[in-house]
Amino acid sequence: MAVRARAHVYSMQPYRAGKPIEQLRQELGLTELVRLSSNENPLGASPRAKEAILQHLDRVHLYPDGSCTLLRRALSEFYNLPPDYFLCGNGSDELIHLFGVAYLEPGDELVMAHPSFVRYEASAQLNQAVLRKVPLTPDWRHDLPAMAQAITERTKLVYIANPNNPTGTIVYRAELEAFLQRVPNHVLVVLDEAYFEYVDHPDYPDGLDYVRAGANVVVFRTFSKAYGLAGLRIGYAVGRPELLDPVERVRAPFNVNTLAQVAAAAALHDRAHVERTRQLNRAGLNYLQAACEQMGLRVIPSYANFLLIEVGCQSTQIQQRLLQRGFLVHAGEAFGMPTFLRVNTGLPEQNERFIQALREALYA
Numbered sequence: 001m002a003v004r005a006r007a008h009v010y011s012m013q014p015y016r017a018g019k020p021i022e023q024l025r026q027e028l029g030l031t032e033l034v035r036l037s038s039n040e041n042p043l044g045a046s047p048r049a050k051e052a053i054l055q056h057l058d059r060v061h062l063y064p065d066g067s068c069t070l071l072r073r074a075l076s077e078f079y080n081l082p083p084d085y086f087l088c089g090n091g092s093d094e095l096i097h098l099f100g101v102a103y104l105e106p107g108d109e110l111v112m113a114h115p116s117f118v119r120y121e122a123s124a125q126l127n128q129a130v131l132r133k134v135p136l137t138p139d140w141r142h143d144l145p146a147m148a149q150a151i152t153e154r155t156k157l158v159y160i161a162n163p164n165n166p167t168g169t170i171v172y173r174a175e176l177e178a179f180l181q182r183v184p185n186h187v188l189v190v191l192d193e194a195y196f197e198y199v200d201h202p203d204y205p206d207g208l209d210y211v212r213a214g215a216n217v218v219v220f221r222t223f224s225k226a227y228g229l230a231g232l233r234i235g236y237a238v239g240r241p242e243l244l245d246p247v248e249r250v251r252a253p254f255n256v257n258t259l260a261q262v263a264a265a266a267a268l269h270d271r272a273h274v275e276r277t278r279q280l281n282r283a284g285l286n287y288l289q290a291a292c293e294q295m296g297l298r299v300i301p302s303y304a305n306f307l308l309i310e311v312g313c314q315s316t317q318i319q320q321r322l323l324q325r326g327f328l329v330h331a332g333e334a335f336g337m338p339t340f341l342r343v344n345t346g347l348p349e350q351n352e353r354f355i356q357a358l359r360e361a362l363y364a
């Protein structure tokens, strides 16, 4: 008899990673290929993070600190919460995976918006949980009243990406608080704030307020976006220790590598780099939005570091034309919005060249 993995694993789709960017560039015969599809930081990492990495290069033969002690202490001081309120992961992707493994029994339910971040779905599937996907509102925001209604006695986890990926929309403080009031005690609400640092809206809630207030809320944040450390893979969960404890039990002992730990601690303190990132992004969003609207294209106003642009036809076609012109962007077909492109902000001259390429791609 042939070797078989767990039966339901065969119904899962493997993550389809794109080709390495350098290989793609060579295959297309381009001198430059700009990736605007992965919501990365065009400024790169903080110089202080790079310095910390160099200082620790001669320690890579040693296992990392399995408890991320120094980083959790730095986070603790930064947020004024005890160190045991923090759990670090190999990117927040790993946290999504680990919370599923720790919390979901077969038949439990996971509530999420649709479209939202696809990895929540994979974590439900892996653990044979039932997915309750609640469509976004007509203005592309989480429909929190409908999500509250989707909660049953079998619901274990609710994921709210705030801002949402792929739409870049946010939930406001008042509606989140009304939602949390309705959530029963057996449900853990995860506020995935991967793009927290980019948001500039007076009604945007800080998820840590609810952690501090003792709600059944865990907040995920990451060093991949505003801190520019996506390649090192490091994110963190913030929550009451008893909510993190099950995840501590299932995680691998050395899940976060040494260079990620020291770079993250250094990056956390480089507020000037985060501020530059934020300003560059805001200017980039304004520019891209205005330029698209001038071309008669609708965009969904975004609070993250990316923008959804409606191109009025199958966006995969436009995506291909943009690729030939040196820009890699995300087509919306993957998340059920086939006429949209998701584009993250680049450096100013990249944004300008992108708009030029988009104009050519649309009217080619």
Ligand SMILES: Cc1ncc(COP(=O)(O)O)c(C=O)c1O
Pocket: 038, 039, 090, 091, 092, 093, 094, 117, 161, 163, 164, 165, 192, 194, 221, 222, 223, 224, 230, 233, 234, 235
């Ligand atoms: C909403 C959301 N959550 C989590 C992640 C994963 O981030 P990380 O790089 O920390 O794994 C992303 C990445 O794009 C995201 O958009």
